[in-house]
Amino acid sequence: MYKDKIEKILPLVQKPARYTGGELNSVVKNKDDIDIRFAFCFPDTYEIGMSHLGMKILYSLINSKENYWCERVFAPDTDMEEALRKNNIPLFALESRDALTEFDAIGFTLQYELCYTNVLNMLNLSNIPLRSKDRGDTLDTPIIVAGGPCACNPEPLADFIDIFEIGEGEEMMIELLDLLNEYKKNNKSRKEFLLAASKIEGIYVPSLYSVTYNEDGTIKEFTATNGAPRVINKRVVSDLDNVFYPESFVVPFVEVVHDRVVHEIFRGCIRGCRFCQAGFWYRPIREKTVETISKQSQKLACTTGYDELSLCSLSSSDYTKITELLEELLGWAVPQKINVALPSLRIDNFSDELKEKLALVRRSGLTFAAEAGTQRMRDVINKNISEEEILSTCRKAFVGGWTAVKLYFMIGLPTETDDDVVGINVLSQKVVEEFYSNPDKPKGKGVNVSAGVSSFVPKPWTPFQWEAQDTREELKRKQQLLLETCTSKKIVFRFHNTDLTFLEGIFARGDRKLCDVIEAAYKNGCTFDSWDDKFNFDGWMKAFEDCGISTEFYGSRKRSYDEILPWDHINSGVSKAFLIAENEKAKNAETTAHCRQKCAGCGSNKLNGGKCDALNKNMVH
């Protein structure tokens, strides 16, 4: 029996508490009372997966139904994988330690493109066929589901996944499991189930669609078969105050990346930065009320014992009542010795009193996403922030006693010239000078400007989805240019690995032809691709070569507006006309006002009955 074998290998692996289960608030149910068993799989390590809010929400949501049981599964670390394979132990879920083949459905969350080989590895470790077509025609083999941000272009995984959940899962997950429960009870076939599932709003069953290609490799036609819907609408949860939110989180024993109460205060983003997929994909804007956020996080603090509460949303300070919210939270958090952490926050508009309270709770380092070095470049990407704003924030921070600043930039942006690249140095240098011009600067202390420079990846659902990605050579040249033109020892650059960026770019905009490449790379030994120390670039390049797939076609090729894009059968609400208009404005370095100043008519509110919280409530768009 493999369960005894699990006990035998636990003493042999690093940090065994990642595989034991038994954490506070983990849910163990009696199998006999359960109709549907769901294994929530995170295709990365425990430490990363346990930090993920979406998993916590869906875990609690499914377990709130008496007759459904959701368990957790993470990608085993290298030593654990070896031990599992050597001892013929299938990948198991943490709560019951049952093999994944004993589940009715298995759900992967796709947080980044470079986790795809881990998805295959987890299926393989579970002895589940990699390809949907090899899983038979009964519901005995678990249904493989996938969701998360990368499902916004599901095509590179189309052959492996039975069902994609496009958009927000809180409602469609339960609808899907209810359907599965019903179809299992009535002994329906897999095909019948998949077809019925495809009628649920937000559900995409890739095997029900066929694709033909033009000679140049672009898509000729994408056809729905068997009466599946022609267009799949992204699922949008309308009312964040009344949608399910967990009353408890599983509290891990080992230290994980984000080990705290997290609260999403709104969805969507008003900013419209043209490179940012999340900013468009999660539209329209929907806010939670101060009361709901406060009540729910207080409950979570109570059931977990966490001493930190962090607000997470894109650009959190755009929350309409941010001051009121912080005052409310600090009101109960401070007496309970709970830190309130605020990532990605512009603190400029806060009163000194509030700033002091926040400082009292936590002095986190100052980080600033400037994104580009010149104003022209920032206008192209619609990052509506001026140099003066950046410098004045740094000035205030230096006056407040800070000596380190982290700046974030991107290179490889559309229309970028060498002057724009060098502009990153110019701006960083100005930040350094800002420090030295502070008359009260701490004696004997220098300043530390850390410049994180990532490489731009054109993503679906952004105005730049048609743009060519810089080649690896070009990106390396620009990195070198930055190093060569930097004259200050106070500036330290951190660059992203260009090979990783290159692959990310291919899969972000990939089509179904890439399924073969992913499988080939997996067979070449590629897993944990986002881990610098485990990344096997040669394995990938060989896979492309063996499959006869050109990387340039996906990466450094500019698309025309009329090309059928691999994700065109999905409707995120954001219209193509809007994205084209934004792309054209970018070419002229024209900015677009943020959503509270003026609605730009992105179209995303159409999937939400016309509503968008950034719009005047009465205004029907």
Next chain:
Amino acid sequence: MRSIRIWFTKKDTARYISHLDLTRCLIRAFRRTDIPLWYTEGFNPHPYLVFGMPLPLGVEGLREVLDIRLNDDDYPDERVLSELNRATVPGIEFLEVSAPKEKPLAIVLGKYSVIIPDVEAPEEFSNKCKTAVAEGNITIEKKTKKGGTKEINVCEHIRHFHSSFDKNGVILSFVLPAGNDFTVNPVLFCNKLFEIIGESDITNHKIIRHILMAKDEKEFR
């Protein structure tokens, strides 16, 4: 402010919680109760928690010890117990609250047993263990405080070694140093012992620490 000593178990899955993680886990457990835990003063106040003697990863403890301080002198001991047992995780059970008699530094020894299930020839296995210990040369590597390693012979430090068997398996019992100044890790000892008797494949044995002892093998109180 009042100091109390709390006795607890660390069994089953909880035996895989590392010492560092245990501290965090127990602080969070306290935070889920209304126990008036005393916090250190200063810019970054943290609760005052002193453990008797950390358990090596994977070893079960039946009577581990933790000292804390309470802000409220009148908060009843029984309530400390009931609150903690309400807030705890599987495997960690709080047994007793007492007034500290000795300082944690008084701990010098630990009493252990090792359960080895599913042994094919238990009698032979047991005898081989006895012989290996009697022969007096079981050396393991030990980290020194300076960061290097040195070899020590466990046989010079082990006391009351005993080995018995039944039809299912073998049980070893012994006392080893477990103090702040000097400690011998029972995990390393078992691994070495099994290696010497040609049974290094064994990984499903369970090491249990029964009690901690002070000088003269008196139970630590």
